[in-house]
Structure formats: C-alpha cells, structure tokens
Amino acid sequence: MNLVRVLMVDDHLMLAEALSARLSEVPELWVVGHCATSDPRLAEVAQRSRPDVIALDVEPAxxxxxxxxxxxxxTLPTAAIVVLTGTGDARQAVEAARAGAAAWVRKESSVEQLTEVLRGVSRGHSWYPPELLGPVLRELREDAARAGQRGGPLDVLSDRERDVLCGMVAGKRGAQIAEELLISTETVRTHTRSILAKLRVHSQLEAVSVACAAGLRVDADAEPDIRL
Incomplete structure (x- = not known):
C-alpha cells in the first residue's frame, strides 16, 4: 500500500494538530508535518517534508x-495542493485554481470527505465545491480564451513578473509587493527592471499604463497609493 504523505499548513496550529491526529488514523495517509501559513520557513519545511499533498489554508494570504x-x-512541483480553509471567497478560489491548486475543501467538511479528496488529488484528481466551481471554470475559460489571442503586450512577461506588475497597478510599494509575494525587495526590483525592459517602457508609470490598456485586472478592494 502506497502511503500519501501530507503536510498541513495552517496558522491555527492547534486545529492543524487535532486534524493531523485524526488523519493519522487513516491507513493510507501519513501526516509528515505541519507549519503556519505565515511562517517564513514554509518553503524550507515543505522541501524537507517531501509531501505528496499539501493541505493549505489560504485565508491568511x-x-x-x-x-x-x-x-x-x-518549490515542490510534484506535490498536489488542497486548499483547506474556512473561507468561501470565490476570488481566492479562482486565484488558487489559476496558480495550480487541485482542490478546495471547507474546514467544516467531514474527515471522510477530506480523506477522499486527499486520496483523489494524489492520483491526479481535482475537486472544488459546487458553489465555487462555476466561478472557477468561468474564469479559467476566459483565461484560456485570452491565452489564445496571440500578440498581447503582456504575453512576454513571466507569471512572477505579472504578479509584480499587478502590485504596481494596484499602487503598492516595492516592500509591500515583496511581502505579499513572499520574495525579497531586491527580487522585486529585479523583476521590475525586467518588466520595463520587456514592455519597452522607461518608468513604472508607463508600465502601469500599458498594463491597464491591456486589461490587466487587480483586486477591486486594493487601495491605490502610487508613489513612483
């Protein structure tokens, strides 16, 4: 019998420990560790634990x-990510799906349901609750349609450069972008220089203008504070 190695990532460590204890009773599952979502050593813990599945609470993110x-x-391309959270925010579900999360499970779900999802994603399956599946599929279809339209000015950017550009469009400072993306401010500066070069512009303001004209969307709740 192949064991499914599971890493629990949740800021509520007592809850994570209690759930880990219950999951450890399932013969096919092996909880290899737990870590806080906000722990700066998260990537290191994940690499050391070598999980097949990461159960991740995205609410703090x-x-x-x-x-x-x-x-x-x-960090771990072979690990499947199951969002295990108390939030039902459709926007977060869409962003998680875009980034590659295989499943989304509410914390109030039964251990039996969670166990079924953990087993499933380890075999390549995916699962999102019905109330979130519609928005997720709609946005992913729109993403696919946009990807099929060649020649967009932002197509030259990497995924991480797009993340940085989204922060710029939202009016965030470099330090705030770095904190939210869990990277260093120097890395943000490196990505910014690359963005300017690829978009053939000379300032962040010009880059933001190009992004907005290309239809780049940011969180509607973001508070603009552009200081370039």
Whole structure:
C-alpha cells in the first residue's frame, strides 16, 4: 500500500494538530508535518517534508493567495495542493485554481470527505465545491480564451513578473509587493527592471499604463497609493 504523505499548513496550529491526529488514523495517509501559513520557513519545511499533498489554508494570504500557491508549486512541483480553509471567497478560489491548486475543501467538511479528496488529488484528481466551481471554470475559460489571442503586450512577461506588475497597478510599494509575494525587495526590483525592459517602457508609470490598456485586472478592494 502506497502511503500519501501530507503536510498541513495552517496558522491555527492547534486545529492543524487535532486534524493531523485524526488523519493519522487513516491507513493510507501519513501526516509528515505541519507549519503556519505565515511562517517564513514554509518553503524550507515543505522541501524537507517531501509531501505528496499539501493541505493549505489560504485565508491568511488574502489577495496573495495565488502567489502563495504558486510559490509552493514552484518549490515542490510534484506535490498536489488542497486548499483547506474556512473561507468561501470565490476570488481566492479562482486565484488558487489559476496558480495550480487541485482542490478546495471547507474546514467544516467531514474527515471522510477530506480523506477522499486527499486520496483523489494524489492520483491526479481535482475537486472544488459546487458553489465555487462555476466561478472557477468561468474564469479559467476566459483565461484560456485570452491565452489564445496571440500578440498581447503582456504575453512576454513571466507569471512572477505579472504578479509584480499587478502590485504596481494596484499602487503598492516595492516592500509591500515583496511581502505579499513572499520574495525579497531586491527580487522585486529585479523583476521590475525586467518588466520595463520587456514592455519597452522607461518608468513604472508607463508600465502601469500599458498594463491597464491591456486589461490587466487587480483586486477591486486594493487601495491605490502610487508613489513612483
């Protein structure tokens, strides 16, 4: 019998420990560790634990949900990510799906349901609750349609450069972008220089103008504070 190695990532460590104890009673599952979502050593813990599945609470990440999921995917490309959270925010679900999360499970779900999802994603399956599946599929279809339209000015950017550009469009300072993306301010500066070069512009203001003209969307709740 192949064991499914599971890493629990949740800021509510007592809850994570209690759930880990219950999951440890399932013969096919092996909880290899737990870590806080906000722990700066998250990537290191994930690499050391070598999980097959990461059960991740994205609620503390807020608008940085996609960046958090993407970071874990980049750290452990072979690990499936199951969002296990108390929030039902459709925007977070869409961003998680875009970044590669295989499933979304509410914390109030039964252990039996969670166990079924954990087993499933380890075999390549996906699962989103019905109330979130519609928005997720709609946005992913629109993403696919936009991707099929060649020649967009932002097509030259990498996913991480797009993340940085989104922060710029939202009017965020470099330090805030770095904090939300879980990268250093120097890395943000490096991505910014690359963005300017690829878009053939000379300032962040010009880059923001190009992004807005290309239809780049940001969180509607973001508070603009452009200081370039």
């Amino acid at each position: 807020g608008t940085a949900t996609g960046s958090l999921v993407r970071q874990l995917r980049e």
